[in-house]
Amino acid sequence: xxxxxxxxxxxxxxxxxxxxxxxxxxxxxxxxxxxxxxxxxxxxxxxxxxxxxxxxxxxxxxxxxxxxxxxxxxxxxxxxxxxxxxxxxxxxxxxxxxxxxxxxxxxxxxxxxxxxxxxxxxxxxxxxxxxxxxxxxxxxxxxxxxxxxxxxxxxxxxxxxxxxxxxxxxxxxxxxxxxxxxxxxxxxxxxxxxxxxxxxxxxxxxxxxxxxxxxxxxxxxxxxxxxxxxxxxxxxxxxxxxxxxxxxxxxxxxxxxxxxxxxxxxxxxxxxxxxxxxxxxxxxxxxxxxxxxxxxxxxxxxxxxxxxxxxxxxxxxxxxxxxxxxxxxxxxxxxxxxxxxxxxxxxxxxxxxxxxxxxxxxxxxxxxxxxxxxxxxxxxxxxxxxxxxxxxxxxxxxxxxxxxxxxxxxxxxxxxxxxxxxxxxxxxxxxxxxxxxxxxxxxxxxxxxxxxxxxxxxxxxxxxxxxxxxxxxxxxxxxxxxxxxxxxxxxxxxxxxxxxxxxxxxxxxxxxxxxxxxxxxxxxxxxxxxxxxxxxxxxxxxxxxxxxxxxxxxxxxxxxxxxxxxxxxxxxxxxxxxxxxxxxxxxxxxxxxxxxxxxxxxxxxxxxxxxxxxxxxxxxxxxxxxxxxxxxxxxxxxxxxxxxxxxxxxxxxxxxxxxxxxxxxxxxxxxxxxxxxxxxxxxxxxxxxxxxxxxx
Numbered sequence: 049x050x051x052x053x054x055x056x057x058x059x060x061x062x063x064x065x066x067x068x069x070x071x072x073x074x075x076x077x078x079x080x081x082x083x084x085x086x087x088x089x090x091x092x093x094x095x096x097x098x099x100x101x102x103x104x105x106x107x108x109x110x111x112x113x114x115x116x117x118x119x120x121x122x123x124x125x126x127x128x129x130x131x132x133x134x135x136x137x138x139x140x141x142x143x144x145x146x147x148x149x150x151x152x153x154x155x156x157x158x159x160x161x162x163x164x165x166x167x168x169x170x171x172x173x174x175x176x177x178x179x180x181x182x183x184x185x186x187x188x189x190x191x192x193x194x195x196x197x198x199x200x201x202x203x204x205x206x207x208x209x210x211x212x213x214x215x216x217x218x219x220x221x222x223x224x225x226x227x228x229x230x231x232x233x234x235x236x237x238x239x240x241x242x243x244x245x246x247x248x249x250x251x252x253x254x255x256x257x258x259x260x261x262x263x264x265x266x267x268x269x270x271x272x273x274x275x276x277x278x279x280x281x282x283x284x285x286x287x288x289x290x291x292x293x294x295x296x297x298x299x300x301x302x303x304x305x306x307x308x309x310x311x312x313x314x315x316x317x318x319x320x321x322x323x324x325x326x327x328x329x330x331x332x333x334x335x336x337x338x339x340x341x342x343x344x345x346x347x348x349x350x351x352x353x354x355x356x357x358x359x360x361x362x363x364x365x366x367x368x369x370x371x372x373x374x375x376x377x378x379x380x381x382x383x384x385x386x387x388x389x390x391x392x393x394x395x396x397x398x399x400x401x402x403x404x405x406x407x408x409x410x411x412x413x414x415x416x417x418x419x420x421x422x423x424x425x426x427x428x429x430x431x432x433x434x435x436x437x438x439x440x441x442x443x444x445x446x447x448x449x450x451x452x453x454x455x456x457x458x459x460x461x462x463x464x465x466x467x468x469x470x471x472x473x474x475x476x477x478x479x480x481x482x483x484x485x486x487x488x489x490x491x492x493x494x495x496x497x498x499x500x501x502x503x504x505x506x507x508x509x510x511x512x513x514x515x516x517x518x519x520x521x522x523x524x525x526x527x528x529x530x531x532x533x534x535x536x537x538x539x540x541x542x543x544x545x546x547x548x549x550x551x552x553x554x555x556x557x558x559x560x561x562x563x564x565x566x567x568x569x570x571x572x573x574x575x576x577x578x579x580x581x582x583x584x585x586x587x588x589x590x591x592x593x594x595x596x597x598x599x600x601x602x603x604x605x606x607x608x609x610x611x612x613x614x615x616x617x618x619x620x621x622x623x624x625x626x627x628x629x630x631x632x633x634x635x636x637x638x639x640x641x642x643x644x645x646x647x648x649x650x651x652x653x654x655x656x657x658x659x660x661x662x663x664x665x666x667x668x669x670x671x672x673x674x675x676x677x678x679x680x681x682x683x684x685x686x687x688x689x690x691x692x693x694x695x696x697x698x699x700x701x702x703x704x705x706x707x708x709x710x711x712x713x714x715x716x717x718x719x720x721x722x723x724x725x726x727x728x729x730x731x732x733x734x735x736x737x738x739x740x741x742x743x744x
Contacts, residue, residue, distance in 0.1 A: 049222040052079030059216050069204045081217040086197035092163035093194050099137035101166050108163040108193050111135035118148045141174045161189035195250045238262045264700035272715035282328050285472040288440040290323040290355045315498040316344045329474035335500030336670045337635025341478045345443050353384035353421040357440035360423040364446045366390045366581050373424045387420040391428045392581035442473045506641035510634050512665040514648045524566040537598040537616035542624045544576045553620035559600040575601040615644040622648040623657040627673040630664045
């Protein structure tokens with residue numbers, strides 16, 4: 049048997065080219081292969097004979113190939129491969145499009161298992177573009193029978209190839225359980241071997257759910273172990289004590305054009321109290337989109353700076369880092385020096401005056417000397433060559449993109465106080481991910497929790513409407529009126545360029561269309577991920593300053609972008625976004641108390657798509673939408689890394705309340721029993737052992 053740490057090249061047929069493609073999926077070892085889970089299943093469990101097939105049904109059947117041939121269709125300019133399959137009860141025509149190579153793979157007399165939807169054309173009953181595989185007289189079908197797993201893949205690897213690779217890994221790897229058998233049985237969970245086998249080859253929807261339960265528990269348990277151990281490690285260190293400067297804080301608050309809500313004041317006071325202690329703060333600040341988390345963090349950073357220390361703010365993107373820099377300069381720049389440092393940009397502010405021409409070398413030097421009191425950047429700030437003079441506070445925006453392992457990494461790096469390894473900064477994370485309070489306290493085992501529920505005074509609910517094709521013209525008539533009144537609009541598209549495979553709006557095409565039609569004569573900008581950082585900054589600066597009236601953009605504007613004059617959010621192909629993501633977009637408009645509008649456009653008229661969009665129009669609570677999003681994914685559909693909102697989770701959900709509580713309790717029991725700690729440590733993979741959090 050091979051180990052979970054064995055390289056993926058241990059499998060037959062995996063050469064260097066295939067290894068490179070698998071690496072793009074994060075599959076470099078056998079362990080990563082067996083833990084690469086399906087995101088849905090094709091249901092080919094309805095096995096039938098040709099004599100019993102019904103038009104419209106999705107079925108699986110097995111038969112022998114009587115005839116197969118490929119011909120060129122001059123009218124449709126494509127290759128048509130047709131076959132006749134016979135199962136003894138009748139014959140069925142199969143047809144594939146633009147796959148002439150099939151005649152080299154399939155021959156007369158081959159026994160095939162095929163699966164697909166039965167339809168009818170002018171020549172009779174047919175199964176078009178079926179899944180197929182050769183089978184023996186008794187052999188089952190991996191790709192065409194039962195509940196067949198479907199995996200996310202990349203160019204150059206078919207789902208069929210990936211399925212075969214994972215199946216081969218499951219047969220060769222040693223899947224010894226990393227948890228004691230007594231612990232698993234007491235909690236009513238499946239053994240790991242059974243769970244992994246059934247998640248990839250389920251025999252029912254019930255077995256998928258049972259397998260997911262065990263594997264999700266493992267994810268949550270590892271998260272809890274890491275979190276609790278990280279908290280223990282942080283608390284063995286000492287942090288600088290920051291005294292609250294009440295007079296200056298009141299002066300700054302009086303200068304702001306808005307008043308803090310009661311929730312903001314309460315959360316700010318909790319953080320300022322934590323900062324006054326020598327025990328490191330480990331706190332999560334949670335609040336819905338637009339609730340004012342950044343303002344609370346600013347007050348903490350201000351008190352750190354005037355207390356003679358440094359603070360750093362990590363943002364998830366360069367666009368958002370630049371915006372945070374501008375916001376801090378405007379709000380507290382008169383009282384401290386502020387630097388912006390990302391992979392491609394740097395700037396420095398002293399007494400509210402911004403110096404754009406500062407070199408990266410100079411700025412890094414000022415950070416190291418302490419002349420730069422507040423530093424804004426991306427995770428590039430954690431590079432080895434950047435050190436701080438006396439960092440007392442680290443703020444991380446969008447906590448779900450900065451997990452437990454990254455927090456542990458901070459302890460392993462001597463970035464903060466090179467001459468005193470006992471000193472660490474206070475840690476404040478911020479997130480808009482809608483987690484119920486009880487679950488957040490449990491899920492983030494190493495963090496205390498502050499919650500902002502109250503929205504800023506005067507904030508009006510965003511009027512949200514699902515727009516039909518007939519209403520599009522009148523919608524743009526309203527948009528033009530609003531633009532003429534000095535307001536601004538976002539137009540969001542899911543793709544950068546048009547795709548032959550995806551029927552969704554592309555930002556480049558929509559920009560060209562709108563500037564020639566509905567928004568002709570208006571100042572419209574274009575923003576997407578393929579632009580250079582400098583171009584992105586220019587476009588965002590022009591839009592924020594009002595020099596652009598509308599911005600056609602991709603998902604780059606989702607996180608935290610704040611444009612005071614924006615009151616319109618138009619989302620094309622809205623069905624392609626998650627409900628929480630649509631809620632994030634909606635939170636980008638009406639942020640200064642103006643009446644704002646969010647228009648959801650979709651060409652998908654299916655019941656589920658329309659129900660999801662109607663929910664966004666009805667509900668303005670992110671937590672409620674997140675619950676609905678989970679409920680509507682359907683039986684057997686797994687959540688996927690991007691959908692959970694947490695980098696550490698692939699199958700587990702933030703609403704798995706019983707599993708989360710069970711995982712937290714189990715983690716505490718493990719850490720209290722040296723024998724269990726040693727047993728588990730010996731069974732973890734090399735990547736876990738190398739991560740630095742492992743219990744000794």
